Amino acid sequence: MSLTARIxxxxxxxxxxxxxxxLQRRGGMGSKYGLLWMATSVVMVVLAAAPDVxxxxxxxxxxxxxxxxVFMAAxxxxxxxxxxxxxxxxxxxxxxxxxxxxVALLRRELxxxxxxxxxxxxxxxxxxxxx
Amino acid sequence: xxxxxxxxxxxxxxIAQVRRACSGPVExxxxxxxxxxxxxxxxxxxxxxxxxxxxxLGYGVALRLGFxxxxxxxxxxxxxxxxxxxxxxxxxxxxxxxxxxxADLVLGSRFHxxxxxxxxxxxxxxxxxxxxxxxxxxxxxxxxxxxTSGFWAMSxxxxxxxxxxxxxxxxxxxLGLSIAARAGLAIKEVPVTMAPRQGGQPSATGVxxxxxYLRATLAVFIGGRS
Numbered sequence: 001m002s003l004t005a006r007i008x009x010x011x012x013x014x015x016x017x018x019x020x021x022x023l024q025r026r027g028g029m030g031s032k033y034g035l036l037w038m039a040t041s042v043v044m045v046v047l048a049a050a051p052d053v054x055x056x057x058x059x060x061x062x063x064x065x066x067x068x069x070v071f072m073a074a075x076x077x078x079x080x081x082x083x084x085x086x087x088x089x090x091x092x093x094x095x096x097x098x099x100x101x102x103v104a105l106l107r108r109e110l111x112x113x114x115x116x117x118x119x120x121x122x123x124x125x126x127x128x129x130x131x
Numbered sequence: 132x133x134x135x136x137x138x139x140x141x142x143x144x145x146i147a148q149v150r151r152a153c154s155g156p157v158e159x160x161x162x163x164x165x166x167x168x169x170x171x172x173x174x175x176x177x178x179x180x181x182x183x184x185x186x187x188l189g190y191g192v193a194l195r196l197g198f199x200x201x202x203x204x205x206x207x208x209x210x211x212x213x214x215x216x217x218x219x220x221x222x223x224x225x226x227x228x229x230x231x232x233x234a235d236l237v238l239g240s241r242f243h244x245x246x247x248x249x250x251x252x253x254x255x256x257x258x259x260x261x262x263x264x265x266x267x268x269x270x271x272x273x274x275x276x277x278x279t280s281g282f283w284a285m286s287x288x289x290x291x292x293x294x295x296x297x298x299x300x301x302x303x304x305x306l307g308l309s310i311a312a313r314a315g316l317a318i319k320e321v322p323v324t325m326a327p328r329q330g331g332q333p334s335a336t337g338v339x340x341x342x343x344y345l346r347a348t349l350a351v352f353i354g355g356r357s
Contacts, residue, residue, distance in 0.1 A: 097192045100184050100188055101195065104162075104182045104183055105182065107182075108180070
């Protein structure tokens with residue numbers, strides 16, 4: 001690997017580490033994903049500092065062209081993370097929906113209690129929700 | 132039960148028509164799916180019970196909220212119709228009569244062979260509905276001419292089933308249908324006529340509609356999850 005390529009990849013890894021650390025420090029990520037991204041940035045730093053590591057691993061696994069191994073690993077990792085996000089997003093969406101239904105039912109109950117029982121005129125619900 | 136999203140022009144009329152069409156004790160519930168217009172106010176002024184979702188979450192969530200309310204209040208029957216005036220309220224007794232004669236879920240079909248003048252729909256919708264009908268017949272053994280009808284009535288067991296099991300997706304009644312069929316409830320179709328839309332905007336057209344149906348079909352296939 002040429003010196004320039006090494007410098008570029010080292011810089012890239014440094015930037016990623018800086019971003020992750022900064023986010024982590026401000027509490028913008030939480031520990032749930034924090035650990036995952038810390039580990040990722042460590043791997044990036046290792047690969048940038050010592051590209052031979054990739055070659056060694058490639059030799060173990062019998063891969064002739066090491067860069068393809070790195071690409072495959074990176075792609076696989078990204079794919080898994082994305083699928084996990086889809087799942088997570090879907091779950092939060094459903095929880096939000098249940099919550100909203102609960103809010104609507106509770107609001108109705110509150111109106112009923114305010115106006116006495118029976119079909120209330122519902123004018124108490126005319127304020128706009130800000131979202 | 133009337134799910135409504137930005138239907139201030141028509142919801143009042145629909146409520147009045149429903150009241151006129153029903154004899155006996157009836158609760159008219161408008162599920163306002165986060166409308167940004169005065170749908171909730173208009174509905175309340177027309178004497179309906181309004182359940183307001185704080186943000187727009189889609190037809191499926193509005194329906195499930197309505198069913199939960201209906202189940203909490205122990206309704207004997209629940210009837211769903213659109214807020215845009217497309218469903219003719221004077222046909223409500225027809226659906227309820229079918230319910231009383233033993234069906235758990237009654238769909239008002241626009242394409243029933245007994246319809247005097249079949250309702251015209253766009254090519255996308257027609258193709259999609261044919262596909263969906265086929266999937267439902269194949270998977271659930273129920274032959275339907277109009278599985279996407281939004282005009283339906285049901286008995287208490289069906290209300291309770293829906294209030295617990297309707298997945299909280301935005302998908303329409305198809306999933307409900309699928310769930311009801313799987314639970315072994317009796318499903319029936321009756322012919323209805325459909326008025327032209329009185330106001331408001333159709334919920335989806337073209338590619339969005341095709342995607343919507345594709346998703347619904349997949350959901351029916353995998354067994355009623357959103």
